[in-house]
Amino acid sequence: MMLGNDAAWSLPATAYNDPARFATERRMIFETNWLLFTWSGRLPEPGDYVTGTLAGHNIFVMRGDDGQVRAFHNVCRHRAAELVRGESGHCGGLVTCPYHSWGYLRDGRLHRAVNFGSETVFDPAEWGLIQADCEEWRGLVLVRIARGGPSVAEWLGPVADFAAPFPLEKQKFFSKKERVVDVDWKIYGENYLECYHCRAMHPGLCASLDIDRYQIDVYDRDKFFHLHAPARNPDATQGTYLYRFPFLMLNLYDWGSSIATVEPxxxxxxxxxxxxxxxxxxxxxxxxxxxxxxxxxxIITEDLEVITAVQRNMNAGIFQQAPLSRAEEYAVIAFDRMCEDALSPPEPIVVAAE
Incomplete structure (x- = not known):
């Protein structure tokens, strides 16, 4: 099939179910980007911690005695035991391993290694907990597995400006909804980044927003999408939707915020x-x-009911690839390009000999 200038090819079906590709995505996309982990309200006091997984890594974040929130791999440096358990909790003066009682200060430094005698000396910093990058931004806590790189503010770029009018710091946690579904993270992202399907699938959204004026602005350099549409009447929900690649979603409304992400x-x-x-x-x-x-x-439930079937069909092997409309799915095309670019090693810098 020949595609004209008004269409482009999607990723192949194997991109959504191949274990080798997923392993590469984990290393080159998930570990290198800032990922949403928790919110600051869960860590009010020094010693408070929250656990979770990011990019397959067992992580906990804890507020230190200096007020800073730090992220650590939930792994003892002795024999790899899990240090803290449960979704959240509070540590006393030390994080004490339940296996052999090694103890770590709240900033991650090793405090004691039990029964090694006087001849074996452990450097407290070198043998401290393995850290990940961690920052708070407007009441949210983000973690990056690979150390070093842009700050959260630099990584967010224009997202921070678009979110500025919304009073995130004044908002308090109300509820959460988590669900494990058989959908690849890219299929979810692609669905989020087009409203081609809205009239067929989202009657509630269409009743609230003027779907005929729904727009998605693509910021390729910043890996960011701004989704927006005016409300149908002044009393309807006013909202703006911000998507930062690979999968941070800030859905900001006049009534509050729906903060979303996916964990592959x-x-x-x-x-x-x-x-x-x-x-x-x-x-x-x-x-x-x-x-x-x-x-x-x-709205999310309506999406998941359809895209889980999309994933099943991808897995079955009959579907190979899709033509994408540049008029309706231009943001999907941009998202797929971001996925492919992230998996391509940078071109080597060639320096001419003098």
Missing amino acids: LGPGRIRHINWYFFEDISPEREAENRRSADWSAE
Whole structure:
């Protein structure tokens, strides 16, 4: 089939279910980008920690005695035991390994290695916990597995400017919804980045927003997408949607925020994570906040019902590749290009001999 200038080819079906490709994505995309981990309200005091997984790594973040939040691999340096357990908790003065009682300070430095005698000396910094990069941004905690690189503010780029009018710091956690689904992270991202499907699949969204004026602005250099449409009437939900590659989603409304991400669990499998925040979470607002969160969650459910079947068909082997409309799916084309570019090693810099 020949494609004209108004169309482009999608990624091949194997891109969404190949274990070797997923392993490369984990190394070159997931580990090198800032990833959403938790929110600051879960870490009010020194010693408070939250656990989780990122790019297949067992991680915990903890607020130190100096007030800074740090991220550590949840791995003892002695025999690789898991140091802290549960979704969240509080450590005393030391993080103590439950296996052989090695102890670490809240900043990660080794404090004690039990029963090694006086002749074996461990450098506290060299034998401290293995760190990942960690920063707080407007009440959110982001972690990057690979150390070094741009700050969160630099990585976000224009996202920070678009989010500036929304009072994220004033918003309080209301609820969360997490679900494990058999969908590749790229299929989810592609679906998010087009409204070609909105009239067929999202009656609630179409009733609220003027879908005929729905736009997706692509910022290739910043790996960022701004999705927006005016409300159908002044009383309807006003919102803007920000997607930072590979999978940070800030859905900002006049009533609060729906902060979302995915955790890739393997080729063709993700955990979808959604947190809802409101300025007023008093009992008087409970019912209204619940309606707003449920409205947002229903749109995601409508998407997942269709794209899980897309994944099954990709896995079955009959579907090979799709033509994409440059009029309707231009952001999908840009997203796929970002995926491919991220897996391509940079061109070597050639210096001419003098």
